[in-house]
Amino acid sequence: MQFLDQFRGNQLVTESDVAGFVWQGTPMRLMDRQRGIRKPRQLSAALTFRTVFTPPDGVPPYADQEGPDGFQRYKMRGDDPEHAENRALRQAMLHGLPLIWFVGVERGTYLPIYPVYLVAEERELRQFVVALAPEQRYLLGVSDAGNADDVRRYADRITRQRLHQPMFRARVLAAYQQRCAMCRLRHVSLLDASHILPDGHELGQPVVPNGLALCKIHHAAFDQNIIGIRPDLQIVVREQVLLEVDGPMLRHGIQELDGRRLEVPGSPAADPSADRLEVRYNDFLAAI
Ligand SMILES: [Zn+2]
Structure with a gap:
């Protein structure tokens, strides 16, 4: 040991x-x-x-x-x-x-x-x-x-x-090759596996298509509906946050993600499933 x-x-x-x-x-x-x-x-x-x-x-x-x-x-x-x-x-x-x-x-x-x-x-x-x-x-x-x-x-x-x-x-x-799906950060100790749908939801199983590798900031921003993901993998930043003015973290780390495409493993077995993303994206829209 x-x-x-x-x-x-x-x-x-x-x-x-x-x-x-x-x-x-x-x-x-x-x-x-x-x-x-x-x-x-x-x-x-x-x-x-x-x-x-x-x-x-x-x-x-x-x-x-x-x-x-x-x-x-x-x-x-x-x-x-x-x-x-x-x-x-x-x-x-x-x-x-x-x-x-x-x-x-x-x-x-x-x-x-x-x-x-x-x-x-x-x-x-x-x-x-x-x-x-x-x-x-x-x-x-x-x-x-x-x-x-x-x-x-x-x-x-x-x-x-x-x-x-x-x-x-x-x-x-492992499926995301240790990278944040939004910003490609590769620092493993700053990465989390976030759930698209929570444990307990009928589609909330502990499988890779219900997960996303995200850095700590993007994980929190996703969970708090500051950033959403459309079922076609386009990243959407909440409009109100796009209007805020702040330093480089907000500008490069969040606002510039708007409209970009999520980086996914590229295999049907590991990619986030469109039906889960859709349920989650509707929650994002309802929250803003
Ligand atoms: Zn990130």
């Missing part, structure tokens, strides 16, 4: 980054190309597990692999709970060992989430129950009728922070 910390800056790791890991003088593979569960031979329990990437317009499996308690599930390998790899995961669970979860962002690129823990097994469903943070472990089975909603909300919040939000951001930024 300390080894992975060095990649924290851009949050993602590639297969070749991970291939450089050496433990006590010997290379140790942290990921297996063919299999999801990795137990290095020097260890008696699994160390990592993996979820392959989902195409940009697909809803990733983790989005609906959440149990009624708000905890993620991870499927065992195959049908046999006694398969060596499933046993390796079980060992990690029984000993309370921290694991690394590599979640695929695009081919060969992963968001590593760690430490995660396996906190229970649902053998009949061939799956383990995953806690995404140390504090989430303690929420399993603690609710009674009186506080079930609070516990569920807290578990959900941890899942959003540790999995859903970073994965949405990683997938959207």
Whole structure:
């Protein structure tokens, strides 16, 4: 996990980054190309597990692999709970060992989430129950009728922070090649993945066609209806803001965007969908 910390800056790791890991003088593979569960031979329990990437317009499996308690599930390998790899995961669970979860962002690129823990097994469903943070472990089975909603909300919040939000951001930024779709700024730490339609809207799924890579300023301007986007991708600045007089940030950063075309990935699977943009643009028009 300390080894992975060095990649924290851009949050993602590639297969070749991970291939450089050496433990006590010997290379140790942290990921297996063919299999999801990795137990290095020097260890008696699994160390990592993996979820392959989902195409940009697909809803990733983790989005609906959440149990009624708000905890993620991870499927065992195959049908046999006694398969060596499933046993390796079980060992990690029984000993309370921290694991690394590599979640695929695009081919060969992963968001590593760690430490995660396996906190229970649902053998009949061939799956383990995953806690995404140390504090989430303690929420399993603690609710009674009186506080079930609070516990569920807290578990959900941890899942959003540790999995859903970073994965949405990683997938959207990857599709836009780490650039703001309005101004082309490439400074990753100043970029966000904004939702076109919010979580909870019927078209608000965590898929790339519902996202836009935007810098902090343009994200806020979009959210606050200072800037709108027509379904044909033309950028529209609110008229009242076009009339304001201020320094270069307003002039170059906002007013000059009016009438320009949004820079999108250029593939139907990743481009913002016209139907979502239309709903959002109507909200923009209603707000001005
Ligand atoms: Zn920008």
